Amino acid sequence: xxxxxxxxxxxxxxxxVETVLPLGKLDPGLRETVEPLDLDGFFEGAxxxxxxxxxxxTVTETRFDPYxxxxxxxxxxxxxxxxxxxxxxxxxxxxxxAQAAWTLQKLSHGRISLGLGTQxxxxxxxxxxxxxxAPGPWLxxxxxxxxxxxxxxxxxxxxxxxxxxxxxxLMVPLFDPGPLDHPDIPIVIAGVKPYMCRVAGELSDGLRPxxxxxxxxxxxxxxxxxxxxxxxxxxxxxxxxxTVAPLVATAATEEEVAARAEEVRARISFYASTxxxxxxxxxxxxxxxxxxxxxxxxxxxxxxxxxxxxxxxxHTYAVIGTYDEIAARMRDRYAGVVDxxxxxxxxxxxxxxxxxxxxxxAVRGD
Numbered sequence: 001x002x003x004x005x006x007x008x009x010x011x012x013x014x015x016x017v018e019t020v021l022p023l024g025k026l027d028p029g030l031r032e033t034v035e036p037l038d039l040d041g042f043f044e045g046a047x048x049x050x051x052x053x054x055x056x057x058t059v060t061e062t063r064f065d066p067y068x069x070x071x072x073x074x075x076x077x078x079x080x081x082x083x084x085x086x087x088x089x090x091x092x093x094x095x096x097x098a099q100a101a102w103t104l105q106k107l108s109h110g111r112i113s114l115g116l117g118t119q120x121x122x123x124x125x126x127x128x129x130x131x132x133x134a135p136g137p138w139l140x141x142x143x144x145x146x147x148x149x150x151x152x153x154x155x156x157x158x159x160x161x162x163x164x165x166x167x168x169x170l171m172v173p174l175f176d177p178g179p180l181d182h183p184d185i186p187i188v189i190a191g192v193k194p195y196m197c198r199v200a201g202e203l204s205d206g207l208r209p210x211x212x213x214x215x216x217x218x219x220x221x222x223x224x225x226x227x228x229x230x231x232x233x234x235x236x237x238x239x240x241x242x243t244v245a246p247l248v249a250t251a252a253t254e255e256e257v258a259a260r261a262e263e264v265r266a267r268i269s270f271y272a273s274t275x276x277x278x279x280x281x282x283x284x285x286x287x288x289x290x291x292x293x294x295x296x297x298x299x300x301x302x303x304x305x306x307x308x309x310x311x312x313x314x315h316t317y318a319v320i321g322t323y324d325e326i327a328a329r330m331r332d333r334y335a336g337v338v339d340x341x342x343x344x345x346x347x348x349x350x351x352x353x354x355x356x357x358x359x360x361x362a363v364r365g366d
Contacts, residue, residue: 013331013335013336013365014335014364014365014366015331015334015335015338015339015340015341015363015364015365016055016056016081016243016339016340016341016364017054017055017056017340017341017342017343017360017363017364018054018055018056018057018058018081018083018085018243018340018341018342018343019049019054019056019057019058019342019343019344020057020058020059020060020085020342020344021037021038021042021045021046021049021057021059022035022037022038022041022045022346023045023048023049023344023345023346023347023356024344024345024346024347025037025344026260026263026264035346036063037063037064039064039069042069042072042073042076043072043075043076044076046072046073046076046077047076047077048347048353049077049080050076050077050078050079050080051353052353052356052357052360053357053360053361054080054360055080055081055340055364056080056081056082056083056113056340057073057077057080057081057082057083058082058083058084058085058115058342059073059082059083059084059085060084060085060086061084061086061087061088061117066084066086066087067084067087067100067101067104070082070084070104070108070112071103071104071107073108074104074107074108074111074112075107077111080111081111081112081113082104082108082111082112082113083112083113083114083115083188084113084114084115084116085115085188085190085208085243085245086115086116086117086188086189086190086208087114087115087116087117088116088117088118088119088128089116089117089118089139089142090118090119090124090128090130090135090138090142091124091128091130093166094142094145094146094148094149094161094166094168095145095149095168097114097116097142097146098145098146098149098150098153099149099177101114101146101150101185102150102153102177102180102185103177105180105182105183105185106177106180109181109182110180110181110182112185113185113186113187113188113205113206114146114185114186114187114188115187115188115189115190115206115208116139116142116143116187116188116189116190117189117190117208118135118138118139118190118196120276133165135196136195136196136198136199137164138165139189139196139199140199140202140203141163141164141165141166142165142166143187143189143199143203143204144161144163144203145161145163145165145166145168146187147187148160148161148168149161149168149171150183150185152171152176153171153176153177153178153179153180153183154179154180154183155179156176156179158170158171159171186205186206186241187203187204187205187206188204188205188206188207188208188241188243189204189206189207189208190207190208190209190210191207191208191209191210191222192209192210192212192213192276192277192279192280193279194221194222194224194225195225197221197222197225197226197229198225198226198228198229198232199229200226200229200240201225201226201227201228201229201230201231201232201233201235201237201240202229202230202232202233202235203233204240205239205240205241206240206241206242206243206339207222207226207240207241207242207243208242208243208244208245209222209242209244210271210277210280211244211245211246211247211267211271211317212247212268212271212272212277212280212281212317213244213280214280214283214284214316214317215333215334215337215338216283216284217279217280217283217284218242218244218337218338219337220283221279221283222242223237223242226240226242241339241340242337242338242339242340243338243339243340243341243342244334244338244340244341244342245341245342246318246319246330246333246334246341246342246343247264247267247268247317247318247319248264248318248319248320248326248330248343249261249263249264249318249319249320249321250319250320250321250322250323250325250326250345251322251323251345252322252323253322254322257320257321257322261314261318261320262306264314264318264320265306265309265314266305266306268309268313268314268317268318269293269305269306269308269309270297270302270305272286272289272290272293272309273290273293273294273296273297273305274294274297275294278290284313284316286313289308289313292308293305293308296308319333323345323355323359326359327359327362327363328362330343330363331362331363331365335365341363343359343360343363344356345359
């Protein structure tokens, strides 16, 4: 990632390790979150993440504003990178996003990574009340507009962006926060399909594949698209850091792992029913099953979805193992394929924290 200093590593397959809060959180897909984020405990949670030895703390935009969370994290921590993974771009003006990220970069002394996502058409139109447009070209222009505002902040010149969606040409001293010591804020985008991967290659600092993007999908579909985009703007594709948030089922015992695997099986079935993620299932030969699951989803027969995912499909999309096994299995799957990964387990006491610290080190590959 170009905007943050690269750690000194001799292990070429070392991966950064990041987490969200609460530790051990399992994204439920469609279902209610079992352990929702506790804002009252967020400050201490961020300190714990740094104490454990993580490289990065990420925040999501679900129930709570991601930029408020990042402000708390910036005050609570001193070393780790802080990232939105992701903030939804289009409901906010590029100038609003640029100002928020600039403020956070100053507050964190240069540790912010701005992760942006597009959301799907239904949410943009019906939850945010906006008109939908093709997301790839729209996000490309959005990034260009954000950077034009940042350039204005840093140089004192008027911003200069004139595109299909945005025309930004005004900055006045009252609203100009001024230059930063660390002005190069990385922009990372979320994506699944080749077009968004090409956008990442053209002008972003990183890409966050969806959890259903397997190592094979990343290598055969996403990496070539990133390289294509990078070539179009004269960049090297390794300038784009790829970070995964895998589907993981892990616990202390085999019995507990089996229970977690059933939760992950339900998530896979839900994701396979969603058209936006279809390419990641088509590649592995699950096109017909995805059609069937989409029909069940439209009929709101949610309880019928998980049973359609057999064990072979489960292991194609998920990393499964006990606490003693999972770090090695994470590395077997992703080391050399991606640059960073999300990983955590629930922490209830000091022994759990020490165990997780050892696992983070093992996943990283130190």
